[in-house]
Amino acid sequence: MPSLPSSVDLDECIARLYKKELLAESVIEAICAKTKELLMRESNVVHVQAPVTVVGDIHGQFYDLIEIFRIGGWCPDTNYLFLGDYVDRGMFSVETISLLVCLKLRYPDRIHLIRGNHESRGVTQSYGFYTECVRKYNSANIWHHFTDLFDYLTLSVVINNQIFCVHGGLSPSIHSIDQIKVIDRYREIPHEGPMADLVWSDPDPERDEFSLSPRGAGYTFGAQVVQKFLSVNNMVHILRAHQLCQEGYQTLFDDRLSTVWSAPNYCYRCGNMASVLEVDSNGGRFFNIFAAAPENDQVKDMQMPDKMNPGGEPGALPDYFL
Amino acid sequence: MSAPSIPNLLSLRGTGRGRGRGRGGGTPGGTSAATGSSHDSTIQGTDTDAALSRLSAVELGYLSDPFATLFTGGQPNQPHSALPPPRRLPIINRGTYTRTTGIDLLVDSFLSSTDASRTRQILSLGAGTDTRAFRLFSSPSSHTNISYHEIDFPSIIARKQHIIQTSPSTLSSFLYQKPNPSNPLNSPPHPTSSSFSFAFESDGPSRNNNNTLHLHPLDLRSFPECPLSRFDSLSSAHPTLIISECCLCYLAPATTTRILEHLGRLFPQSAMVIYEPILPHDPFGKMMVSNLAARGIVMPTLTEYPTQQSQEERLRAEGGFTEVRSKTIDRVWEDWVSPGEKERIDGLEGGLDEVEEWKLLAGHYLIAWGWRGSGMGKGLDIDVSRGDEGGDGDDTE
Numbered sequence: 001m002p003s004l005p006s007s008v009d010l011d012e013c014i015a016r017l018y019k020k021e022l023l024a025e026s027v028i029e030a031i032c033a034k035t036k037e038l039l040m041r042e043s044n045v046v047h048v049q050a051p052v053t054v055v056g057d058i059h060g061q062f063y064d065l066i067e068i069f070r071i072g073g074w075c076p077d078t079n080y081l082f083l084g085d086y087v088d089r090g091m092f093s094v095e096t097i098s099l100l101v102c103l104k105l106r107y108p109d110r111i112h113l114i115r116g117n118h119e120s121r122g123v124t125q126s127y128g129f130y131t132e133c134v135r136k137y138n139s140a141n142i143w144h145h146f147t148d149l150f151d152y153l154t155l156s157v158v159i160n161n162q163i164f165c166v167h168g169g170l171s172p173s174i175h176s177i178d179q180i181k182v183i184d185r186y187r188e189i190p191h192e193g194p195m196a197d198l199v200w201s202d203p204d205p206e207r208d209e210f211s212l213s214p215r216g217a218g219y220t221f222g223a224q225v226v227q228k229f230l231s232v233n234n235m236v237h238i239l240r241a242h243q244l245c246q247e248g249y250q251t252l253f254d255d256r257l258s259t260v261w262s263a264p265n266y267c268y269r270c271g272n273m274a275s276v277l278e279v280d281s282n283g284g285r286f287f288n289i290f291a292a293a294p295e296n297d298q299v300k301d302m303q304m305p306d307k308m309n310p311g312g313e314p315g316a317l318p319d320y321f322l
Numbered sequence: 323m324s325a326p327s328i329p330n331l332l333s334l335r336g337t338g339r340g341r342g343r344g345r346g347g348g349t350p351g352g353t354s355a356a357t358g359s360s361h362d363s364t365i366q367g368t369d370t371d372a373a374l375s376r377l378s379a380v381e382l383g384y385l386s387d388p389f390a391t392l393f394t395g396g397q398p399n400q401p402h403s404a405l406p407p408p409r410r411l412p413i414i415n416r417g418t419y420t421r422t423t424g425i426d427l428l429v430d431s432f433l434s435s436t437d438a439s440r441t442r443q444i445l446s447l448g449a450g451t452d453t454r455a456f457r458l459f460s461s462p463s464s465h466t467n468i469s470y471h472e473i474d475f476p477s478i479i480a481r482k483q484h485i486i487q488t489s490p491s492t493l494s495s496f497l498y499q500k501p502n503p504s505n506p507l508n509s510p511p512h513p514t515s516s517s518f519s520f521a522f523e524s525d526g527p528s529r530n531n532n533n534t535l536h537l538h539p540l541d542l543r544s545f546p547e548c549p550l551s552r553f554d555s556l557s558s559a560h561p562t563l564i565i566s567e568c569c570l571c572y573l574a575p576a577t578t579t580r581i582l583e584h585l586g587r588l589f590p591q592s593a594m595v596i597y598e599p600i601l602p603h604d605p606f607g608k609m610m611v612s613n614l615a616a617r618g619i620v621m622p623t624l625t626e627y628p629t630q631q632s633q634e635e636r637l638r639a640e641g642g643f644t645e646v647r648s649k650t651i652d653r654v655w656e657d658w659v660s661p662g663e664k665e666r667i668d669g670l671e672g673g674l675d676e677v678e679e680w681k682l683l684a685g686h687y688l689i690a691w692g693w694r695g696s697g698m699g700k701g702l703d704i705d706v707s708r709g710d711e712g713g714d715g716d717d718t719e
Contacts, residue, residue, distance in 0.1 A: 117675065126412060126671050216673025244678035246605065269613065270682055271605030318613060319410060320599070321417040321651070321687050322368040322375075322568055 004034050010106050017099040020062060020092065025142055028098065032145040035105045039152035044180050046112055046157045052079040053288075054165065054277040056241030056260040057116065060090025060128070064264055064274065065099070067293040072276050075103050076110035081157055083241035083260065084116020084167035084199065087146070088127035089267050091299065094136050097146055115153035116167040116242070117199040117217070120189045151186050155198050158235070160283050165239045170221045170229055171197030172210045177233045191217060202243055203259075205252050223253045230256060237285075239277065248275035249287045258285070265292040269318040364618040365572045366478060369450030370394075372568070375418045376453070378410040383670050384419040388460075392489055393451035393482075413676040417651060417684060419667060421597055424654040424689050425567060428595050428702065429454065432563040435701025438466050443562040443589075445471045445550075447542060447581075448569025450478055459533045460496055466531040471556055476539035483537055486522060497522045497535065542573060545580050550588055561698065562589040571598045572619075575626040579640050586642035591695030593702055594641055599687050600650075602628055606682045633690040643692025645699055652684035658704075 004010065008030050013023055023031070053072045058065050072078050086100055087093035103111050117123060124130050124147060133143035156177075157165040164177065171194045174180055183195050190196050200218025204211070207222035214220075226238060238257040243250075244266055251258045264274035275287045373393045380390040410418070429444065436442045446452060449472035458465055472479070486493055522535040536555050550556055564585055570578045585592070601607040602624045611624065627633045634646040649657065659667070668674060693702045 122672060123675065127675070128411075214677050215675055216668045244682075265609060267679065269606070269609055270679060271607075271609035319371075319375075319414045320610060320614065321414070321421060321683070322371045322619075 005030050010102060014099070014102045014106060017095060017102060018066070020095050022094065022136060023098055025137055025139075028142050029145050031098075031101060031105060032149045035101050036149055036152050038105060038108055039149070039154070040186075042154045044155045044183055044185050045177055046154050047161070048079070048081065048112060048157055048159055050160050050279045050281045050283060052081050052159060052279050054081045054083065054159075054239060054260055054279060056083050056262040056275075057085035057244075057266075058082070058090070058096055059085055059118070059263045059266070060087055060093030060096050060132070061263050061266075061292075061296075062090070062092035062095045062099075063293040063295040063299075064262070064290075065096055066295075067264075067290060068262060068276055071288060071290055072278070076107040080111045081159070081165060082111070082113050083165060083239075084114045084153075085118045085241065086113075086116070087129040088118045088124055090128075090263070091132075093129045093132050094142070101146075101149065112157055113153055114157060114165065114167055115150060115155055115185075115189075115199060117189060119147075119150035119153055119199075121147045121150075122188065151188065155183065155185055155195065156180055159239075159279055162235055162283055163237045163239050163279065164229075164233065164235045166198050167240060168197070168199045168218055168242045169201030169203060169240055170210075170219075170225055170238070171201065172219060173197070175229070175232055199242075203240075203252050203257055223256075226253050226256050236283070244270060244272060246270075246272045248273035248289045249277070258287075260287070264290060265296065267318050268296065361618065361620075362475070366450075366475060368568065368572075368619060369448075369478065373451040374408045375410050375414055376422070378408055379415045379418040379422075382409070382415055384415050384667060385422055387453055387457060389453040389456045389493070392485055392493070393453070411676070412671045412674050413680050413683060415671070416655070416667060416674060416680065417687070420651050420655045420659065420684065421567075421687070421689070424649070424651070424658055425565065425595055425597060426454070426457075427658055427704070428593075428689070428691055429458070429563065429565075431701035431704060432561075432593055432698075433458075433465050433468070435697060435699075436561045441467050441469050441557070441560045443469045443471065443556065443560045444565065445473070445556070445562055445585075446565045446567070447473055448566065448572075449474055451482065452567065454565075455535050456493060456497070459531075459535070465533065468533040469536070469555065469557075469560065470534065471536045471538060471553070473538045473540050473542065473550075475541060479537045479539040542569070542581060543577055545577060545584055549584060556588075558588055558590065560591075561695065562592040564589070564592060564594040566595070567597045570596065571621040571623045574622050578623055582636070582640040583642075586640075591698065592643075593691060593693035593698050594637060594643060595689060595691045596633065596637070597687065597689050598627070598633065599624055600627070600629055600633065601686050607686060610686060630688055630690070633688060634692075637690055637692035641692060642694060644694045645703065646690065646692035647702075647704070648688050648690035650685050651687040651689070652681055654689060655684060 008027055013027065013031070016023065055068060069075065082100065086097045090096070100113060104113055118127060118129070124143070130140065130143050134140055155166065158177070159165060173194045174197070179194070180198070185195060189199055197218045200213065200215060202213060202215070202218070202220050203226070204220035204222050207220065208224040210219045210221050210225060212219065230236065230238070237255070239260065240257070241260055241262070243259050243261065245259055245261045248264070249258060249260050258277065260275055260277045261272070262274045262276055264272060266272055273289055273291055275289045278286045278288055280286070376385070376387065377390045377394045379385045380387045433442060446454070452472070455470040455472065458468060458470070486497060536553070538553050570581065585594070599610065599621060602611050614621065627636050630648050630650065634648050637643045637646045674680060691702060693699055
């Protein structure tokens with residue numbers, strides 16, 4: 001595998017990103033190309049061993065990502081599994097995905113990144129990442145670098161051969177985990193089919209079977225679907241993200257499935273808690289709950305909408321129905 | 323996060339989508355004769371926010387409103403014209419659609435339950451840049467005998483009047499200023515408002531539909547020293563629908579109580595529709611209050627009427643409405659938007675990923691309405707789920 005250009009010092013990049021500094025476009029391009037080669041060799045189902053700390057949606061909330069490292073331990077001292085949705089909605093998607101990609105490249109066995117439904121060209125055009133890239137780099141080039149890289153992210157992880165981890169949920173066309181392994185994942189997330197379902201679906205405690213999702217993509221799935229999937233695949237638990245939980249996490253179906261949500265005060269508007277799930281070496285699960293990092297308030301104060309600069313950087317303050 | 327600069331990639335493909343106007347920029351709060359305080363201009367700025375949200379929803383196909391572009395430009399000759407229109411997030415667009423559709427339904431119900439051969443009044447408080455009157459007057463359903471009244475700060479009224487008078491064919495084809503001597507309307511100069519009202523006659527698709535639009539410059543805080551009865555064109559004799567779409571929520575509760583009581587005395591046969599936020603005390607509500615406060619926006623009535631029940635009780639006790647109903651925006655979407663229309667809306671931006679957030683946000687806004695007087699309940703007692711029956715706007719229950 002060819003190495004990074006000698007001008008790119010990965011550790012220095014990481015140090016700068018921890019300080020929320022942006023990397024040069026050429027550096028991003030080189031790092032994305034290199035990470036692509038790394039991800040290309042990962043299976044659609046990556047097996048990892050506990051202990052590992054599992055992180056749900058981040059959505060560009062960079063300060064809260066740093067808070068996670070403060071609470072859960074820094075990389076590579078703590079093993080991390082991220083369940084996707086790194087970008088969109090928050091103000092610092094570029095910084096967030098830049099840092100996570102650099103950490104992945106630097107410590108490939110210590111950090112794993114699963115693809116979420118927002119790691120997509122289509123969704124990032126509606127939900128903020130595209131705009132943020134253009135605003136911060138004056139061109140869409142780095143959006144192309146990152147979204148091309150997203151096509152290579154794995155779709156699922158299995159911890160200790162017993163916990164199945166995915167961004168969204170199950171699919172009516174996937175009974176056995178082996179069926180995930182044969183998906184051609186190196187592409188934009190399609191509108192339907194097993195790959196779409198894995199990143200879009202949600203559990204529904206009110207139902208037993210699959211039904212149409214209110215999101216317009218993926219399915220909702222009930223208790224019997226979960227039970228059957230676990231027994232067919234000899235697993236004990238499904239771990240996923242994708243849905244905002246006011247308490248930061250939610251456990252369903254007699255502890256057979258849990259949702260971990262890692263964006264506190266989501267979109268600076270929802271007032272919710274967040275959590276990371278720490279899986280110990282015996283497979284025990286512990287939700288570590290946290291609130292929004294204090295740095296978020298400084299941003300709110302600093303970036304009041306500026307009527308004198310209507311084309312400038314938008315404020316951190318979210319929209320309401322006024 | 324704030325979304326005003328998300329480009330509409332779809333709209334960038336074409337060239338003829340009316341992108342010639344920039345963000346609203348500052349509203350002319352500084353020129354207000356009533357007050358020049360920054361809080362006033364902040365509140366007036368929420369109208370710009372609403373106008374931009376409406377434009378976003380229109381550009382993306384949520385709503386059909388040929389008048390939405392009229393009120394989103396800067397001041398005349400301001401150099402912001404090169405900016406593309408704002409694109410709001412899907413969740414905000416759906417909210418704009420739902421609230422507009424819900425209030426439209428109640429307006430239609432009011433019009434269809436009152437005698438179309440006699441004058442019906444609509445009184446919109448803090449109407450700002452609202453386009454509802456234009457949409458009604460130009461709609462193919464040929465509503466007749468509507469006397470539509472809008473009340474707002476003098477500076478807002480002046481700007482709206484200017485836009486109507488100078489607008490291209492969009493408006494002038496069916497709206498023209500009433501000739502003297504009936505305009506300007508009477509009433510002596512008042513220290514807190516300029517003295518002129520503006521009336522426009524409508525000449526809609528079917529001629530002689532006898533619709534008029536009246537713009538009244540009035541700071542609502544001047545109640546009751548400056549009562550509505552001073553406007554000759556408003557009559558207590560006509561059935562009247564009063565609309566407060568995010569208006570009363572910016573006033574002190576004591577003031578809104580006075581306004582509701584005043585309206586109750588003035589219009590014996592009337593209905594009222596209020597659109598406002600609720601639930602300031604749960605985590606989402608607390609964050610909403612704090613975020614809005616950071617933008618300088620305070621809604622004093624939010625803590626006074628924090629729930630659906632208290633909003634209904636307010637209409638009953640203060641407005642004197644004998645029958646009251648309410649629905650959160652979430653329920654309006656669920657109950658009043660037909661399955662086919664839901665599917666169309668969901669398809670506009672490739673599905674709504676923000677399902678949980680939508681429930682939270684839409685659950686914190688409501689439409690409350692009440693009515694009194696003979697015949698008013700015929701159309702306004704809408705509790706059935708339109709989504710289930712798939713009916714259209716003429717259904718009454």
